[in-house]
Amino acid sequence: MKAEEKENREFNRHFPKSISQGIKDYVTDTVLKDSRYIFIRRVAGVQFGYCTHCNNRFRTTGDLKHNNSTKCPHCRSNCKIKNHGMSRKYLSDQAFVVYYEKSRINPDTAIIAQAYKVYRNYSGDYMKVETEYVAVARYLFESGNPGRATMYERWGGWQKAQSVHSLWAQSSCSNCRCSMDSIKEAIQGTPFQYSTWDQHPQPQPDYIKFFALYSKYPVVEILTKVGFKYFVGAKLFDQKTYSCINWRAKRFHEVLRLSKQDLNLVLKGMKGLNPMQLRLFQMSRKDSAPPTLQEIKSFFTKSVGDVLNELNVVLKYSSLRKAVNYIRKQIRICETYRTCSALLIAWRDYIRDCETLELDLSHDLILYPKNLYEEHQRTMSLVKTKIDEISRKKMLKRADDLQKYAFEDQRYIIRPPGNADEIIEEGKTLNHCVARYADSHAKGKTTILFIRLKDKPESPYYTMEIRKNEITQTRGFKNSDMTDEVKQFVDQFKKTKLTKRSNRKEVAI
Numbered sequence: 032m033k034a035e036e037k038e039n040r041e042f043n044r045h046f047p048k049s050i051s052q053g054i055k056d057y058v059t060d061t062v063l064k065d066s067r068y069i070f071i072r073r074v075a076g077v078q079f080g081y082c083t084h085c086n087n088r089f090r091t092t093g094d095l096k097h098n099n100s101t102k103c104p105h106c107r108s109n110c111k112i113k114n115h116g117m118s119r120k121y122l123s124d125q126a127f128v129v130y131y132e133k134s135r136i137n138p139d140t141a142i143i144a145q146a147y148k149v150y151r152n153y154s155g156d157y158m159k160v161e162t163e164y165v166a167v168a169r170y171l172f173e174s175g176n177p178g179r180a181t182m183y184e185r186w187g188g189w190q191k192a193q194s195v196h197s198l199w200a201q202s203s204c205s206n207c208r209c210s211m212d213s214i215k216e217a218i219q220g221t222p223f224q225y226s227t228w229d230q231h232p233q234p235q236p237d238y239i240k241f242f243a244l245y246s247k248y249p250v251v252e253i254l255t256k257v258g259f260k261y262f263v264g265a266k267l268f269d270q271k272t273y274s275c276i277n278w279r280a281k282r283f284h285e286v287l288r289l290s291k292q293d294l295n296l297v298l299k300g301m302k303g304l305n306p307m308q309l310r311l312f313q314m315s316r317k318d319s320a321p322p323t324l325q326e327i328k329s330f331f332t333k334s335v336g337d338v339l340n341e342l343n344v345v346l347k348y349s350s351l352r353k354a355v356n357y358i359r360k361q362i363r364i365c366e367t368y369r370t371c372s373a374l375l376i377a378w379r380d381y382i383r384d385c386e387t388l389e390l391d392l393s394h395d396l397i398l399y400p401k402n403l404y405e406e407h408q409r410t411m412s413l414v415k416t417k418i419d420e421i422s423r424k425k426m427l428k429r430a431d432d433l434q435k436y437a438f439e440d441q442r443y444i445i446r447p448p449g450n451a452d453e454i455i456e457e458g459k460t461l462n463h464c465v466a467r468y469a470d471s472h473a474k475g476k477t478t479i480l481f482i483r484l485k486d487k488p489e490s491p492y493y494t495m496e497i498r499k500n501e502i503t504q505t506r507g508f509k510n511s512d513m514t515d516e517v518k519q520f521v522d523q524f525k526k527t528k529l530t531k532r533s534n535r536k537e538v539a540i
C-alpha cells in the first residue's frame with residue numbers, strides 16, 4: 032500500500048498543482064464557446080440583459096427575444112438570449128477535454144495529458160455560474176530507455192490503470208475535444224517532437240494511444256519516416272502486423288528482423304511492398320535458396336490475397352521457393368484448385384492430415400504429393416477412420432451444447448452436426464475437407480455448423496466453421512464460396528447469434 036502511495040505521489044509531481052490557465056482559456060474560448068448566454072428581464076418596462084461570459088449587466092435596446100442570438104455589447108461574444116423567467120432546470124453545457132502540457136519536473140523528456148469533464152450549469156443562479164472541472168484521467172508519457180506511459184483514472188479515487196487508454200469514446204459526451212495546440216506546445220523541445228504523431232490521424236483524436244505507443248517504442252518514428260507507417264497504424268488499432276516488427280529491438284535492421292544487407296534490399300524494393308510479402312521475405316532468409324524480394328512480390332500479388340496463415344503451416348516443412356514451385360505445378364495439375372489460396376488451403380489441410388496420421392513430412396514424396404487433390408482425398412478418408420468412439424460420444428454432447436447456434440429464415444437453416452458421421456458425410460457430399468475438423472469439433476476446439484436449404488434439410492449445402500465466436504470459413508461444394516443470398520443469410524446469423532455477450536464463451540469440453 033505504501034509503495035503504491037509513493038508511486039502515486041511521484042506520478043502527481045509531474046502535474047501542475049492547479050488547473051493551468053492554458054486549459055481554462057482553451058475551455059472558455061474554444062470548447063465551451065457556445066455556452067454564453069444573455070439573460071433578459073424587464074424592470075418597470077425597461078429591458079435589461081446580463082451576460083454570463085463577462086458578467087456585465089446592461090440596458091438593452093429593448094427588443095431582445097428569447098432563444099435568438101445577439102452580440103454582448105461589452106465583450107462582443109455571440110450569445111444566446113434566454114428569458115430570466117424561463118425554466119433553466121436543464122440548461123447546462125458540458126464537454127470532454129484532453130489537454131497536454133510539459134511535465135513539471137522533467138519538461139525536457141516527459142509530457143503529461145489530462146482529461147476533464149467540464150460543465151457550465153445554469154439551473155441555479157445564472158449570475159454565479161462558474162465552469163466546473165472534473166478531472167477523469169491523468170497521463171504521463173516519459174521518453175527514455177526504456178520509456179513508458181502511465182495513466183491514472185478516477186474511479187471514486189485515483190487508480191492506476193492497467194493499460195493506458197483513451198476515455199474519449201466512453202465519455203458519452205457529444206462535445207469531445209483535444210487541443211492540438213497544447214500537443215504542439217508540450218512536445219516542443221522533447222523527444223516527442225519527432226514522434227511523427229501528426230502523421231497518424233486518430234479516430235479519437237486525443238493521441239493518447241499514439242503517445243503511449245511511442246513512449247514504449249520510439250522506433251515508431253523511424254518506421255513512419257522510412258515508409259513502414261502501416262505497421263504503426265496496425266499496432267495502434269489492433270490490426271495485423273504479421274509479426275513483421277520486433278518492437279523492442281534497438282537497431283533498425285533488428286526491428287525489421289533482417290540482416291543489414293537484407294534491410295538494404297527491402298529499402299530499395301519498398302515500392303508496392305505489402306506486409307505479407309515483407310514477412311515472407313523475412314521468413315525465407317534462412318532457406319538454402321531463398322527467393323529474391325522481387326520474386327516474392329511478383330508471385331504473392333494482391334490477387335493471391337492473405338495466405339500467411341496457410342503458408343505458416345506449409346513453411347514448417349518446406350522452403351518458400353519449393354512451396355511456390357509446388358503451388359505453381361499443382362494449380363496446373365489439379366483442376367479443383369484454380370487459385371493459389373484454394374490450393375494452399377487444401378495443402379495445409381493435407382499437411383495437418385499427415386500430422387494427425389503421423390506421416391513423415393520430412394520426405395518430399397509425402398510433403399509434395401504428385402497430385403495433391405487425390406492424395407488429400409486419401410488422407411481425409413484415413414483421418415475419418417481415426418475418429419474414435421470417444422470423440423463420437425463427445426460429439427453427441429457438443430450437438431446438445433451447440434443448439435444455441437440453431438438459426439433459420441424462410442429459405443435456410445443453420446444447425447450443429449448431430450454426430451461425427453454427419454460431418455464426414457458433409458465432407459464427402461460437398462467434396463471438401465470438413466471431415467478433418469471432426470476431431471477438433473468434438474473436442475470443442477472449433478465449431479462446425481451446417482447450412483441447409485429449408486426444403487432439403489438432409490442435403491449438405493454449405494459448411495461453416497466458427498472459432499472464438501467468429502466465422503472463420505464458410506464453404507460449399509468443392510470449397511466454393513458463398514452465393515450472395517447465402518452470404519446475406521450468414522450475415523443475419525452473425526448479427527443474431529455471434530454478437531451477443533452470452534455466446535462469447537466457447538464451451539471447452
Ligand SMILES: [Zn+2]
Pocket residue numbers: 082083084085086087103104105106107108
Ligand atoms: Zn459579455
